[in-house]
Amino acid sequence: MLVVDDEREIADLVALYLENEGHEVIVRYDARTALQVVDDPSIRLDMAILDVMLPDVNGFQVCRAIRTAHRFPVIMLTARDREVDTIAGLNFGADDYVTKPFMPLELVARVNAQLRRYRRYDGGREPIAPPPDDGVVEINGLSVNTRTHECRVDGAPVHLTPSEFTILATLCRRRGEVVSAEELFHAIWGDEAYLKTSNTISVHIRHLRDKIGDSVERPRYIHTVWGVGYRIDDNG
Structure with a gap:
C-alpha cells in the first residue's frame, strides 16, 4: 500500500x-x-x-x-x-x-x-466462501455481482469504489425496503459511531447516481425516501 x-x-x-x-x-x-x-x-x-x-x-x-x-x-x-x-x-x-x-x-x-x-x-488475496446463490442481483437493467464486484447497467460496465459498491449491493439485496443512511454507514464502516449530521452517505449516493445514470428527480433505481433513507424497487 x-x-x-x-x-x-x-x-x-x-x-x-x-x-x-x-x-x-x-x-x-x-x-x-x-x-x-x-x-x-x-x-x-x-x-x-x-x-x-x-x-x-x-x-x-x-x-x-x-x-x-x-x-x-x-x-x-x-x-x-x-x-x-x-x-x-x-x-x-x-x-x-x-x-x-x-x-x-x-x-x-x-x-x-x-x-x-x-x-x-475485488478478488484480492483473501479467499472467501461463495454466497449461497450465484451472487448476482438484476434489477431493471442493473446487474450487481457480489462475488466478482462487477456492476453493469444495460450491459455496460460501471466502475465503483468499494464503498459505492457496498452501498449499491446493500440496497439491491434489500430491494423494496427502505434502508436508512445509518444502516448504509454501518455496512461500510462497521461499528464506528454514526453522526446524524454527516453527509457521507448522501455524497456516496450522489456519485452512485452519476455513475449508473440515475437522478433524484426521475429515479430509475435509487429512490430517496426523505427523512428515512433510500430504496431500490424492482419496478423502478
Whole structure:
C-alpha cells in the first residue's frame, strides 16, 4: 500500500504500524513521486493513504488521479476537523478519512476494515466462501455481482469504489425496503459511531447516481425516501 505525507515523522510512523500488521508499505513525501508509484505497472497497490496538505499537489488531486484508473480504497488524512474537507475528499473518490491528530491504531483499524471489503469484492488475496446463490442481483437493467464486484447497467460496465459498491449491493439485496443512511454507514464502516449530521452517505449516493445514470428527480433505481433513507424497487 502507498502512504503519502510530507510530514516524514507521521508517514514513517504510519508505515511502521502498518508493517507491524504485516502490510507491505511504500512511503512517499510528495504528490509527484506518489503518482509515479501509482502509474508504475510493476507495482500492485491495494490501498492509498493520502495527506490532504502536500507541498506540490494536494491530496484531493492525487485521489482524483488514482480514481481515473484504480478502484482500491483511498483514505484521506486531514488536519482540519471540518465537514467540508470530508465531503471534498469523498467527492474526489475517497472511501474514508481520518482527522489529525489520530491514534495510529485507529488508522490501522480503518485500513484493515477497508482492505477486508476490497479483497472480498475485488478478488484480492483473501479467499472467501461463495454466497449461497450465484451472487448476482438484476434489477431493471442493473446487474450487481457480489462475488466478482462487477456492476453493469444495460450491459455496460460501471466502475465503483468499494464503498459505492457496498452501498449499491446493500440496497439491491434489500430491494423494496427502505434502508436508512445509518444502516448504509454501518455496512461500510462497521461499528464506528454514526453522526446524524454527516453527509457521507448522501455524497456516496450522489456519485452512485452519476455513475449508473440515475437522478433524484426521475429515479430509475435509487429512490430517496426523505427523512428515512433510500430504496431500490424492482419496478423502478
